[in-house]
Amino acid sequence: MSDRLPGFSTLAVHAGAQPDPTTGARATPIYQTTSFVFNDADHAASLFGLQAFGNIYTRIGNPTNAVLEERVAALEGGTAALAVASGHAAQVVVLQQLLQPGDEFIAARKLYGGSINQFTHAFKSFGWNVVWADPDDIASFERAVTPRTKAIFIESIANPAGSITDIEAISTVARKAGVPLIVDNTLASPYLIRPIDHGADIVVHSLTKFLGGHGNSLGGIIVDAGTFDWSTGGKYPMLSEPRPEYHGIRLQETFGNFAFAIACRVLGLRDLGPALSPFNAFMILTGIETLPLRMQKHCDNAKAVAEYLAGHPAVASVSYAGLPSDKYNQLARKYAPKGAGAVFTFSLKGGYDAGVNLVSKLQLFSHLANVGDTRSLVIHPASTTHSQLDDAAKITSGAGPDVVRLSVGIEDKEDLIADLEQALGA
């Protein structure tokens, strides 16, 4: 019982899980149930009033999901987490706690195309106004701050081009503005980058990608760093003011440094409803046990593939932060010394047509709209994930018409290179 710090791989296998109290089952059971019986009326009232720890209904919490939550909280170094149905659901639930209609949040312009759409269109209809800033120009974040700014949102490694964001610099801007920094850590996973160590207040993930890692289950998660003081100035009434939904509880006062995670659960998930299936939670948990092994292999393969492509005559440019010549290599060395991730883009001298041709000729790489699978994946963002953006926005988000995105899997790298060789050569 010494206070010894277990390493990341130990946490990836053990955190949050223990043998099932009832059966002794060692793997985390799938608690495939909608609801949980109460001991008596008082127990029920205590649970509903948030006075006791325990399960009520799977839309609010589930024991399988709770293991996943604690595991990711431990891996990220957060105080608590909340699992939800998808990465996009995580983003809605987080911002619902922070923004009132008419408020603003600042987002990095380089983001997953689906997030750009969600922020631009869906959130606008809630009255949440996104203000874009350029992650390569920190001052653009400072300039974007107004009295209505409630949060800053960035990706640690940005989809699609794998560029690295200077989290510490942007966290300084957030701290000065008195707003939390939200980091989407999907493409890095906590194995490569732990944004909380660099000043993030909230971390979100699409668990669908590297954390689940096998391309079989959607999921999302919100991690509370426990670092933000929600009580100042009534700026975050969901956390600081008495909540009528809970007879006047103030969440920050009651739950301290994990109040944000509780708010997401009892005001977000409970009322908006994007609950994660316990089956998906089980699949994702199983994936996380091998995260350190997979992630290292993903990165090593990605580097080998990027180096190969950089030397190929048909390739105009490769955007991979792990290459010493890359614009983001300095930041990669600082933030992701174990590897710069496995999602990156390259452009072909032959432009749009060459991209389409390459995708159709590849035999091992699968042409689909996902990243972070064991399998290697390829896509042409301009015609798919980023197709709803206008041409200028495509280029600023790194998805111009000549760009192909890879998510490099954990196959043998020689086979991946051979596949690219035959598809590029012919």
Added chain:
Amino acid sequence: MNHDAYPDNYIRGILNSVKSIAMVGASPVNVRPSYFAFKYLAQRGYDMIPINPGHVGKELLGKPFVASLSDIGRPVDMIDIFRNSSHIMPVIEEALTLDPLPKVIWMQLGARDDAAAAKAEAVGIKVVMNRCPKIEYGRLSSEISWMGVNSRTLSSKRAPAPTQGMRLSLNRMSVGGGDTAASDRAAKNKSEQS
């Protein structure tokens, strides 16, 4: 004691050894944090004494309210203070007149008074500040994991299913305070500003 980051063994030792807890500022209003903590600690088997001069003559979950620490009339192991930082010192001064002295003085989430803590520590009393004993008990037993909280403990042992009124084992392997270091740092910065 470093009051910015307590080793789990320190908290575990306190929660494993104290039996009676006098809660200063216990509220009968069932959405107040003190009510939450009082009810939970009573359910986990602690001998709870509610202190609140405004409610003498009434009971909190079956325990009669007592006006002040001096009126308890029997030894208590721990005093848990649900008052703002600015109201801590008089409570500590009163606690130091008790005979025998309490073994532990605990200040709730958000409450911290380093000068008052130093006075208590000078006479051998253990002090915890800016923590909640309910949360710490839930964390070290991992019961709080049901809410997605990082318990910062690991165990490969099969624990009994918790039932009403049961004492839970707090003797799980600790991951140490380090994995929520960011949160501890933020709390420290805040206490330095205020």
